[in-house]
Amino acid sequence: MQYAFMGIEELLARWGQGAQALALLSAAQELSGFLREERDVAAVAAFAGLTTGRAGDVLAALVAHDLAEEVAPGRFRIAPGLAAALADDAPGDLPARIAQATLLTRQTEAAVRTGVVTLSAEDALTVARANAFRPGDGARAVVTKIFEAVPEVAAAMAHGRMLDVGSGVGGFVLTAAGMLPDMRATTLEVVPEVAAVARSRARALGVDDRVDIRVQDARDFDSPDAYDIAFWAQPFFPLPARPATLAMIHRSLRTGGLLLLQQLDTAPAGRAELANFALRRMVAHAQGLPFARPMADLVAEAAPAGFSLIRELDEDFGRMALFSR
Numbered sequence: 001m002q003y004a005f006m007g008i009e010e011l012l013a014r015w016g017q018g019a020q021a022l023a024l025l026s027a028a029q030e031l032s033g034f035l036r037e038e039r040d041v042a043a044v045a046a047f048a049g050l051t052t053g054r055a056g057d058v059l060a061a062l063v064a065h066d067l068a069e070e071v072a073p074g075r076f077r078i079a080p081g082l083a084a085a086l087a088d089d090a091p092g093d094l095p096a097r098i099a100q101a102t103l104l105t106r107q108t109e110a111a112v113r114t115g116v117v118t119l120s121a122e123d124a125l126t127v128a129r130a131n132a133f134r135p136g137d138g139a140r141a142v143v144t145k146i147f148e149a150v151p152e153v154a155a156a157m158a159h160g161r162m163l164d165v166g167s168g169v170g171g172f173v174l175t176a177a178g179m180l181p182d183m184r185a186t187t188l189e190v191v192p193e194v195a196a197v198a199r200s201r202a203r204a205l206g207v208d209d210r211v212d213i214r215v216q217d218a219r220d221f222d223s224p225d226a227y228d229i230a231f232w233a234q235p236f237f238p239l240p241a242r243p244a245t246l247a248m249i250h251r252s253l254r255t256g257g258l259l260l261l262q263q264l265d266t267a268p269a270g271r272a273e274l275a276n277f278a279l280r281r282m283v284a285h286a287q288g289l290p291f292a293r294p295m296a297d298l299v300a301e302a303a304p305a306g307f308s309l310i311r312e313l314d315e316d317f318g319r320m321a322l323f324s325r
């Protein structure tokens, strides 16, 4: 986006509309579910508790933003893209992504005003949900791709013990445990409310006897030489916690054990994505997080802790690096 060529009035209109569109999407989530079936304005009005006039306005706004379609005069349905993203077997949690986008606007203000962004337990849960697979076929399809890309990871998880460091609501570890009947894992999550959701998901999936969900700071975990593979959600670990976390992972793995880590964001190649990148980096840095740390820096960070790089992966499901102890 070339903001330099727009006047301030045009910028304001554009950004204000973006904020309104996010509020529309956020507030219309239940309505979107109702619109999975074709409905007329009167039915939408009754569902939403609005007059037909106001329901018509909401539908017009949804259609204008490609969130709904007018399939026949006066008859509306959710847009196919939104329907797919809200489907029960979608790999991602769209409501959580929407909540995270709303959270980002609040965090942006805090970052500008104070330079410090702190997460409440509720915020941490929003972030954890937004960055996790939802259990289901979509998630299993992505995990299958990951296993194909790193077969040694699949083998270590299938028959060994896994340590999931910064497990959030357990998107990856619980999906994998559902696919690998002999897999055993320990998960470490510092926010109790987040770990509680992982626990109830583990019970619902019937893997709670094989996945030990711990509420603790990863740095304090002490179980030497016990694990074959570790997965570290490194983008969510603030700078001061990282050396002790890597040291813990090193002592927890057996010799030759594997460490897989993910890289969520990368610096944009062009000017076009820089505005979004700069905002998200500002918020991440105000939380003490290392935003978009380049792979080479991650490798340099892991080396002093005793890890050597096996290989880097840049696949459609994301960037990862595999190390051995």
Ligand SMILES: C[S@@+](CC[C@H](N)C(=O)[O-])C[C@H]1O[C@@H](n2cnc3c(N)ncnc32)[C@H](O)[C@@H]1O
Binding pocket: 124, 127, 128, 129, 131, 132, 133, 165, 166, 167, 168, 169, 170, 171, 172, 173, 188, 189, 190, 191, 194, 216, 217, 218, 219, 233, 236, 237, 238, 241
């Ligand atoms: C967003 S989750 C990552 C997603 C997860 N890997 C999945 O597959 O669903 C990262 C989590 O790391 C947790 N975390 C950050 N620092 C931590 C620490 N020192 N010890 C334990 N957990 C930590 C955060 O609370 C957050 O919930």
